[in-house]
Every structure is written in C-alpha cells, then in structure tokens.
Amino acid sequence: MRExxxxxxxxxxxxxxxxxxxxxxxxxxxxxxxxxxxxxxxxAATVERLGFIRHARDxxxxxxxxxxxxxxxxxPGASCAPADSLARRHLxxxxxxxxxxxxxxxxxxxxxxxxxxxxxxxxxxIETLSDHARCIADHPxxxxxxxxxxxxxxxx
Amino acid sequence: MRExxxxxxxxxxxxxxxxxxxxxxxxxxxxxxxxxxxxxxxxAATVERLGFIRHARDxxxxxxxxxxxxxxxxxPGASCAPADSLARRHLxxxxxxxxxxxxxxxxxxxxxxxxxxxxxxxxxxIETLSDHARCIADHPxxxxxxxxxxxxxxxx
DNA sequence: CCTACTTTCTACAGCGACTGTAGAAGCAAG
DNA sequence: CTTGCTTCTACAGTCGCTGTAGAAAGTAGG
Numbered sequence: 039m040r041e042x043x044x045x046x047x048x049x050x051x052x053x054x055x056x057x058x059x060x061x062x063x064x065x066x067x068x069x070x071x072x073x074x075x076x077x078x079x080x081x082a083a084t085v086e087r088l089g090f091i092r093h094a095r096d097x098x099x100x101x102x103x104x105x106x107x108x109x110x111x112x113x114p115g116a117s118c119a120p121a122d123s124l125a126r127r128h129l130x131x132x133x134x135x136x137x138x139x140x141x142x143x144x145x146x147x148x149x150x151x152x153x154x155x156x157x158x159x160x161x162x163x164i165e166t167l168s169d170h171a172r173c174i175a176d177h178p179x180x181x182x183x184x185x186x187x188x189x190x191x192x193x194x
Numbered sequence: 195m196r197e198x199x200x201x202x203x204x205x206x207x208x209x210x211x212x213x214x215x216x217x218x219x220x221x222x223x224x225x226x227x228x229x230x231x232x233x234x235x236x237x238a239a240t241v242e243r244l245g246f247i248r249h250a251r252d253x254x255x256x257x258x259x260x261x262x263x264x265x266x267x268x269x270p271g272a273s274c275a276p277a278d279s280l281a282r283r284h285l286x287x288x289x290x291x292x293x294x295x296x297x298x299x300x301x302x303x304x305x306x307x308x309x310x311x312x313x314x315x316x317x318x319x320i321e322t323l324s325d326h327a328r329c330i331a332d333h334p335x336x337x338x339x340x341x342x343x344x345x346x347x348x349x350x
Numbered sequence: 351c352c353t354a355c356t357t358t359c360t361a362c363a364g365c366g367a368c369t370g371t372a373g374a375a376g377c378a379a380g
Numbered sequence: 381c382t383t384g385c386t387t388c389t390a391c392a393g394t395c396g397c398t399g400t401a402g403a404a405a406g407t408a409g410g
Binding site: 086089090092093094097098107110111114115117118119121122124125126128129132133135136139140142143145146147149150153155159160161163164166167168169170 | 242245246248249250253254263266267270271273274275277278280281282284285288289291292295296298299301302303305306309311315316317319320322323324326
C-alpha cells in the first residue's frame with residue numbers, strides 16, 4: 039500500500055485534506071515526496087501519524103503539544119515523564135474549564151428559570167445582565183484560557 | 195458626571211480601552227460624540243451598556259448574541275421570548291460542552307493513571323494516542339462548536 | 351514655556367486551528 | 381473532447397480580542 043494520495047489519507051484518518059496540508063505547514067507532518075505532477079504521496083506510517091494527531095486533537099491537545107508528543111513517540115528509549123506531565127497539565131486545564139462552565143451553567147439556570155415571559159421590561163434574562171452586582175463576573179475562575187477548542191470537531 | 199473619557203469608562207466597566215473601541219467597531223456600542231481634538235466622550239448610559247456587555251461576555255454569550263440582547267433591552271414593551279430562547283440555547287450549549295469535557299476528562303484520567311513512568315516505549319499516554327481504537331474520537335459528542343471562549347477572561 | 355509622561359487616536363498584524371475562496375492544473379471516464 | 385473530481389498554491393476570513401507603530405493631545409512639574 040504505497041503511494042497514498044492526500045484524499046485517501048484524509049479518508050483513512052478522518053482529517054480533512056486542507057487540514058492535512060495545514061499540519062504539514064505547521065510542522066506536524068514531514069513534507070512528503072511528490073509525484074511527477076507535484077502531488078503529495080503518503081505512506082502508511084504517515085497515515086498512522088495522522089491517526090495519532092486526530093486522537094490527540096479529539097482529546098483537546100494543542101498542536102504545539104501534539105508536536106511534542108510526536109517527538110517523544112519517536113524516541114523509544116526516552117523517559118515518558120514529559121508526556122505524562124503534559125497530559126496531566128492538560129487534564130488540569132480540562133477540569134478547570136469544567137468548573138468554570140459549571141458556574142456559568144448555574145447562573146444561566148437561575149436566569150432562565152426565573153423569567154416569567156411577560157415582556158423585556160420585566161425579563162429576568164435582561165434584568166440579570168443589566169444588574170452587574172457581584173456574581174461570577176467578579177471572580178472569573180482560575181481558567182488560564184488554555185483550553186478552548188476541545189471536542190468542537192465536526193462529526194465529518 | 196458627563197464627558198467620561200474612554201480610559202475612565204474602561205476603569206468603571208472593567209473592559210479594556212482597546213476592547214471598547216473594538217465593540218464600537220463591531221456595532222455593540224454607538225459611535226460616541228467626540229471632543230474638539232477627536233477623543234471619544236461617553237456618558238453614564240454607555241458605561242451601563244458596557245457593564246451589560248461585560249456581564250453577558252462573562253456568561254459566555256457571543257458578541258452577535260449580545261447585540262441582539264442589547265436590542266431587546268432597548269424595547270421595553272417587546273416580548274422577552276427571544277431573549278429567553280437565546281439564553282436557553284446558550285445554556286444547552288454550555289451543558290453539551292460540559293458533557294464533552296467530562297468525556298475528555300475520563301479518557302485523560304485513564305491515560306495518566308495507567309502510566310507506569312518507565313519510558314516512551316511503554317508510556318500509556320503515547321500508547322493511548324497511538325492506538326486509534328474506538329473511543330470518544332469515534333462519537334465526537336453533539337457539540338456544535340458554538341461555545342468556546344466562555345470564562346477565559348483574565349482577572350484584569 | 352519646556353520637558354516628560356500618560357492618554358488617546360488610527361490602522362494594521364497576530365493568535366489558534368482551522369475553513370473557505372480563487373484560479374489553475376492533473377487525471378479518469380464517457 | 382468534455383465533464384467532473386481531485387489536487388495544487390496562495391491568501392482571506394472566522395472569533396474576540398491583544399499587541400504594535402507612530403502621531404497627536406492632554407496633564408504635571410520645573
């Protein structure tokens with residue numbers, strides 16, 4: 039199974055053609071050999087690598103971190119401490135994000151459940167937003183802003 | 195208290211000067227009158243409006259939705275159904291996001307807890323990523339990709 | 351008045367991870 | 381040959397800002 043086209047690689051990995059090219063540009067994939075007419079020709083190993091990337095992306099890792107994980111994967115003798123540490127840091131970020139979203143969830147719940155659906159002059163939603171008394175806005179969680187796009191991938 | 199400078203408005207609302215200008219550009223704020231030398235002069239009502247925006251942003255509403263909420267706020271007789279519906283949709287998005295992040299959290303937990311810290315050849319983290327057997331990657335939650343930046347604001 | 355510092359102004363580039371567009375070329379089938 | 385799909389490059393757009401550059405205007409102290 040040599041000579042896999044970019045379209046075929048996309049089908050096998052579940053990553054779009056344009057995204058594959060983007061990963062190459064960002065250094066996550068080596069520049070592959072080209073056909074006479076200039077088309078990218080991939081091998082099975084590269085498609086494997088794409089699977090690794092997809093899985094890591096689905097877990098919300100950033101491309102920069104994925105590059106590091108790929109590098110670690112390539113050195114079979116090295117300590118796995120960096121990979122472990124990276125994953126743990128990411129887990130912390132995910133948890134912080136969940137906590138922050140829980141706070142939002144609660145305030146949003148209070149907002150919509152308290153609305154009696156008459157008109158905007160008495161709308162709880164508008165009222166809540168207009169009233170900037172202290173609420174989550176004043177202690178905006180310890181979220182570092184790191185984790186943002188996890189899980190937002192389309193189902194293809 | 196007429197003639198509030200942009201810097202003063204920023205201080206009072208907790209929104210940065212550059213962000214206020216950005217909101218104006220995006221149509222969330224009306225273009226304010228200018229001083230002789232061309233500087234923006236705000237009034238108390240606009241600072242109130244900024245407070246509304248900040249609160250809504252802290253709750254994770256998108257600027258486009260905030261513009262709609264602001265418009266609704268401005269028509270005291272209108273039905274609050276659109277605002278209510280918007281808030282409910284947003285709450286659903288937040289919940290979906292939490293669910294997706296919970297799935298990530300669990301897989302990340304399995305990953306880091308199973309790692310025995312020897313070397314990358316046996317690292318559970320690397321292994322898990324390399325093995326693209328079915329997992330969350332294959333049923334990537336019903337997250338629409340809508341909600342992403344909520345709560346990621348700095349503590350200023 | 352002069353200097354130094356701060357604020358404000360405009361306009362544009364950059365972030366992250368893509369997605370979409372435009373226009374050209376290659377390739378396979380009818 | 382034509383049609384239609386794939387691939388190519390290069391660049392703009394998404395979202396909600398943030399940062400930069402360079403200029404002008406304001407404020408405080410000497």
